[in-house]
Amino acid sequence: MAKRKPKTNERAAAKPMSELSPADRKTLTALTGLGERVIACAERSRPPHLDIPSRTLSNVRFNQSKRILEMGSGTNRRELFNLSQAKAYMQTLLVGTGAKRLIEQGKTTSLRGLYYMLKHTIEGTKEETFDEQGESDSMIEDAEVLLNALREELHLYAQKRGEMVGPITVIDSGDEIDCTRMGSGGYGIPSIVEPDRIQFRNCKATFILHVEKDTVWQRFNEDKFWRKHNCILTHGAGQPPRGVRRMLYRLNAELGLPIYCVLDNDPWGYYIYSVIKQGSINLAYESKRMAIPSVRFLGLRSIDFERCRLTPSVQIRLNDQDRKRAKQIAGYPWFANKRPWQKEIDLMLKNGFKLEVESLISKDISYVTEEYVPTRLAESDFLD
Amino acid sequence: MAAKQREISVSEFFTKNKHLLGFDNPRKALLTTVKEAVDNSLDACEEAGIVPEIWVKLTQVKPNHFRVSVQDNGPGIVKNQIPLIFGKLLYGSKFHRLRMSRGQQGIGISAAGMNGWMTTGAPVKIISKIGANKPAHYFEIQINTQLNRPEIKNGKGEGVDIPAGPKGLEYLASQGIEWVATYEARDGVPERDVKSGTRVTIELAAKYQRGRGSVDEYIELTAIANPHVTLHFEDPDGNPRTYARSTRHLPPEPKEIKPHPYGVELGTLVTMFERTKAPTLGQFFVTSFSRVSSAVARRICERAGVGIRMSPKNVPSEKANGLYQAIQETRIKAPTTDCIAPIGEDLLLKGLRHVLPGEFYCAATRPPAVYRGNPFLIEVGLTYGGGGSVEKVSLDVLRELLSQTDARTLRQFLINTFDGLGPDAADRILAEAEAGTRVAPGKLKPKDIERLFESMRNISVGDGQVMQVLRYANRVPLQFKQRDCAITDSVIQTNWRAYGLSQSRGALPAGPVSVMVHIASVWVPFTSESKEAIASYPEIQKELRLALQAVGRKLGMYLRRRKRVQQEGERRSIFLRYLGEVASAVGEINGVDADGLYGQLLKVAKRKTAEADMKLDERGKAIADEHSAFGDNVIIVEQDAKTMFGERATAAPSGNSPRSATAG
Ligand SMILES: Nc1ncnc2c1ncn2[C@@H]1O[C@H](COP(=O)(O)OP(=O)(O)OP(=O)(O)O)[C@@H](O)[C@H]1O
């Protein structure tokens, strides 16, 4: 047996249950329940199994009244005594031990860190418990839904991406951070932004402008857009990570700040918007604490090539993949009966090209910050 | 044939028919000589109801000059018969009868003696004793080829009588005449006297070479098909080998039957007309044939338009033809078949198990059938999983084989010498030994031979192995003309792929598998007088097919089960490798004893996999006892898990609980 792993009592600094936060206690209880089911099966000579809520498209539905994606009640059975599932079964339990250790020691680690924590050669074989990080990542997602615990509650964080600036003070693990005084950079949004770690003070902003990329964000920051328009400026380095989405959610929900997005005029931009607004299929179980149905799409729009009189040299031709994605997105239930969105996507397909936000620079270096966005805001020209 | 050949000089006859008689080359002459003597010994013992024990000894006298001695514990031969049997061609007791026996023609042993005399000038030496207290008779005989008459060389043309008891033994010793006087003590049975028997010694020009078509092979094949015989064999290098009997049960005594009219050819019918003592055709038919009543005889004669009272001697030749046709057109009952004595499924299995290593054995004996009025019966035994002859050979023997072979290349040598070794396996052995395929076997240096030997051990010839077909007629192995034989044809035409072996079109199947096929008949239809291959009659082909299919089905079941067990073993070992991790994970999360949990999960794992390998038979029906599904006539040698599952079983985590998978 894998004696190489330290036993619980040998490990340093395991906090007693009483010192743990309520969230940690809840997670630990769920973990113990998982183990108890294995023990119960073994005692009754039954083959043990796990019923893991299914994270596939078929088990995701759009809640019309809440206007977010939700996970259905479908589950997949994972059995120890099934050739194709035995290893995954073992891996799921290993993730459980990793979480338990992290919680007891009061530490957090990255997904990659957990991968290394749990990776070892199975005794008596040449086989590794995990061959690549992708395997442990997907087991972590399984553990989240199985234990009904968020990744953050398992003491795991994703790689952090995304920044913010603006008239607000953030208390991060006790440190006060004045987000108006970040120099040329911004406050790096952590991947865990739960209230026990992050609190807000002195918010003077009236809205949030979320842009897709760091490069565009820098343009706005350099032009001090946030000061002129009294807003918080954020970016998510492409598809925003959970930390950024959760931060946007909290700013919206707790401070009532409306959010406007400036994203590329392409299927990827539409998709990013869709995730921020309704949640993602893969993480549908987290929609209720991340999806922001009130968010608005400011640009870029398919009409902008004409409206802003851009030159043909900024066009990027749509490829087959783009066309396919666009049609897929147009079919999403939350876009399906919104005429403006149907027209928007139709027009892009008709145009046959896509536009990046940076293409506006061809007009003027600050056209986007001084003309484009202010005009849209002033005219309340958004897509829902 | 017999009548005509009596008129020509026997030496002329012999020289003309050398190839038919099996004396066409020195290697085969050695085998034929041994074979004729051993066949006679077995026939004699069985007829007399004696459990046979046979001693075969080969001695090299000079280069290319060997002495063959064969002794049996049979009834012995009365004094005045001895010269005729060994010194007169076509003198035999078996020709003019229809009864299942090894010898048929009365040529065998005298032809061997004549070949010996013609190639070395040495006489045949016979010593025979018919009872415990009877004297033994010793003859040195030569055949007078002009007159086809024996000439006795010793005792002034009278032979020598040797008294029973110690005095006689002393005399034998003083004259240098070999005689095995006692049985070896064996299995707690003390040494006993050999009460009767015959020892024949023939010197001949010969070549001794092991491998396919050798005396060694003949002895082994004979042991397989005759589990009631103990065979002692001493090769020219003085290596003794004994194939001990596995039963004292003699085959049932075959009954003699008269020929059936359907089996008689026109020529034979005419000869029978001439020789019969019956005064009328009606009586002739009733007394000469089986299954002919006077009513049937009348119908034959009426159909041919011949008077039933006509004397057979007066039948004109065109009427003879008419009678022959009439026989074919008249309905006559099939002959009785109780004259056939099969080896039997039980003894087939014993014989195979005794001589050929393997993990699975099965056998099928068909009920008797009839071809051209001759009753016959087919039986088949099958062995799966033997190592093949390559693995049995020692370094010394390999050296010798290499020095004796006629093969021009090493590759040819391997394929020709070792049974079941196909070209693929030969190529792999040569590649492993880093030897060129075209190297002459005689040119290898001692180092090269050692390397070849090593690689023959290391290479699993199982995959490249071709099915070995052991053919028998009336328990006598057929070692030549495999390609021209109805048995081989039927084996090739059987679809072995349906039974889990690989087989390409028109070829023998591949795999570590041997089939022995036995045809037992009062008159075995050989393709020629050399008695080496079976002729294709539709009835015989049909029986062969059915018998092969019967063993094939059982093999298929076994291989399927074997595969299932193997798969289950693999399944189990996959489960086992994760169990340890699961148990210690739960141990850590819940603070419970991981070893105890492991033990419980292990039980579940075993039950899960055991269930699966016990569940179904070939039709998918649940069966209680695995073994019973095969029916009788099957032996399964349980393999240990390691050999069946290779490395994987041991790859499960190790610890204090039993972790290696075991075969179900
Ligand atoms: N070892 C023996 N003991 C007793 N009788 C023998 C022995 N060898 C031969 N005989 C007798 O001698 C006869 C002649 O033997 P031989 O081998 O010449 O002919 P066969 O066996 O009848 O036919 P085939 O030509 O097919 O061998 C036999 O039929 C048998 O009666």
Ligand SMILES: [Mg+2]
């Ligand atoms: Mg004979």
